[in-house]
Amino acid sequence: MRKVGIAGVGHTKFGRSEVPLVDMLALAALEALDDAGIRTGKGHGVDQVFVASMGAGLLNRQSSVASALVDTLNLQPAMAETVENGPASGASAVKLGYMGIASGMCDVALVVGGELMRVVTGWEATDFVATMLHPDAEYAYGLTLPAFAGMFTRLYMDKYGVTEKDLAMVAVKNHEHAMHNPVAHIQLVPSFHAIIEDEDAPVINPYVAEPLRVYDVCPVSDGAAAVVLCAMDLADRFPKKPVRIAGIGQATDTHVVAEREVPTDLLAVRLAAQRAYAMAGLKPEDIDVAELHDAFTILEIAISEEAGLFPRGEGHLAVRRGETRVGGRIPINTSGGLKAKGHPLGATGVSQIVELVRQLRGEAGGRQVEGARHGLAVNFGGFGNNVVATILSKEE
Amino acid sequence: MEPRMYAYRCTACGKLFHPARAVCRECGGREFEAVPLEGEGTLLTYTRVYALPEGYMKPWLGFGIVEFPNGVRVSGQLNAEDLAVGMKVRATVGVVKEGVGRDYYGFIFEKAAQV
Ligand SMILES: [Zn+2]
Numbered sequence: 001m002r003k004v005g006i007a008g009v010g011h012t013k014f015g016r017s018e019v020p021l022v023d024m025l026a027l028a029a030l031e032a033l034d035d036a037g038i039r040t041g042k043g044h045g046v047d048q049v050f051v052a053s054m055g056a057g058l059l060n061r062q063s064s065v066a067s068a069l070v071d072t073l074n075l076q077p078a079m080a081e082t083v084e085n086g087p088a089s090g091a092s093a094v095k096l097g098y099m100g101i102a103s104g105m106c107d108v109a110l111v112v113g114g115e116l117m118r119v120v121t122g123w124e125a126t127d128f129v130a131t132m133l134h135p136d137a138e139y140a141y142g143l144t145l146p147a148f149a150g151m152f153t154r155l156y157m158d159k160y161g162v163t164e165k166d167l168a169m170v171a172v173k174n175h176e177h178a179m180h181n182p183v184a185h186i187q188l189v190p191s192f193h194a195i196i197e198d199e200d201a202p203v204i205n206p207y208v209a210e211p212l213r214v215y216d217v218c219p220v221s222d223g224a225a226a227v228v229l230c231a232m233d234l235a236d237r238f239p240k241k242p243v244r245i246a247g248i249g250q251a252t253d254t255h256v257v258a259e260r261e262v263p264t265d266l267l268a269v270r271l272a273a274q275r276a277y278a279m280a281g282l283k284p285e286d287i288d289v290a291e292l293h294d295a296f297t298i299l300e301i302a303i304s305e306e307a308g309l310f311p312r313g314e315g316h317l318a319v320r321r322g323e324t325r326v327g328g329r330i331p332i333n334t335s336g337g338l339k340a341k342g343h344p345l346g347a348t349g350v351s352q353i354v355e356l357v358r359q360l361r362g363e364a365g366g367r368q369v370e371g372a373r374h375g376l377a378v379n380f381g382g383f384g385n386n387v388v389a390t391i392l393s394k395e396e
Numbered sequence: 397m398e399p400r401m402y403a404y405r406c407t408a409c410g411k412l413f414h415p416a417r418a419v420c421r422e423c424g425g426r427e428f429e430a431v432p433l434e435g436e437g438t439l440l441t442y443t444r445v446y447a448l449p450e451g452y453m454k455p456w457l458g459f460g461i462v463e464f465p466n467g468v469r470v471s472g473q474l475n476a477e478d479l480a481v482g483m484k485v486r487a488t489v490g491v492v493k494e495g496v497g498r499d500y501y502g503f504i505f506e507k508a509a510q511v
Pocket of ligand 1: 407408409420421422424
């Protein structure tokens, strides 16, 4: 198999898009193509385009988005597909780009993830996201992702002693990180005292799905992120040394959450991470920086354990010790995470990769992890029933 | 007639599933028989959700995961106060969502009678 790297990255400011879906995707794509030194127009050299979107059909009434993006960027006759894998669509698209190049079928692939969500109300967005649940056994009950996250949090608290304060610490940390990331949606750090300790905390930070509160849940955001993948044997073509995709792992678990044997386990996270480590020839101790799918604060803690960064039941202790903030032993969600950077579903998995590339290149500014060589991203689909883990390594 | 809820027993190995599947996870079997799921169960976890999706007019709804004595675990709505993990609940079947032209039936768990 050929080795595959990332030659360019692009990212729109997450939040509210002023432009339609395909134009927004094009903004991220053009930034990534420019970053990779690829000249648009005839002879562009892009062989394949993957677009990750969970909701183009349901939210924007648009299908075949990848073909539309090829048209506006005039990347014909590149191959093109739209990829839908729930909130893990982004990492799945990167995986498919990797496979395309590793197989020898193409040399250069453009992968763009994006979602235009703020065209609907919050209630409609919650309903749309819930369509990934089991239609009869879950969705029909009014169950949502926050509902499952709340039930999971209660079990985690009972079993491991995680507290609401621990969760608020994750939120505040990620908002602090986001202050150094110009493309993050929320540029404001909540006061820990106000959201959890103050007598008005239940008003400032009310419950959304007990025991999870507003500040435990990611915002609804528009946004797009893009990467240019290349064969490492062509690395000399690009102005910046490509960051290598060292390992990718993916795994599924039962669709129906109630059926899981140990309800506090996220088996697909564990397996996906193990597969990615095995492929990369690395161990959890080798990881210097991680982007973990914190759609809910509890997930950052649970994923950090399942990915082997901390022993089971001790992720929240690492948060208390400050190990997961920039400057700590293993900084998590330096971008601000889904919590503060935002979570435009199809964009998220690509956005995590963009952040790791910036970290490994040393381009992360005020949130830079010094000397970072290996980065891990975990993109979580469903309530953990389809998970993709990706490991990037800096080429020496 | 009162609607009922079912688990599906693999006729080859006896493993129970809810909802129905095409293939048994345990033995690969493809034939199942319906077994009514009713009576009391144990509440494994629960939540009260305040931000309900489009289509619900209530300010909040309770949800829980319940284990029946036969080992089958299901999600459902929870119509009870003073909840605690491990408490006994009783399965009822009711309208969990009103749809256009059809209503959706499912589990609504209530507090089991005190013994
Ligand atoms: Zn069987």
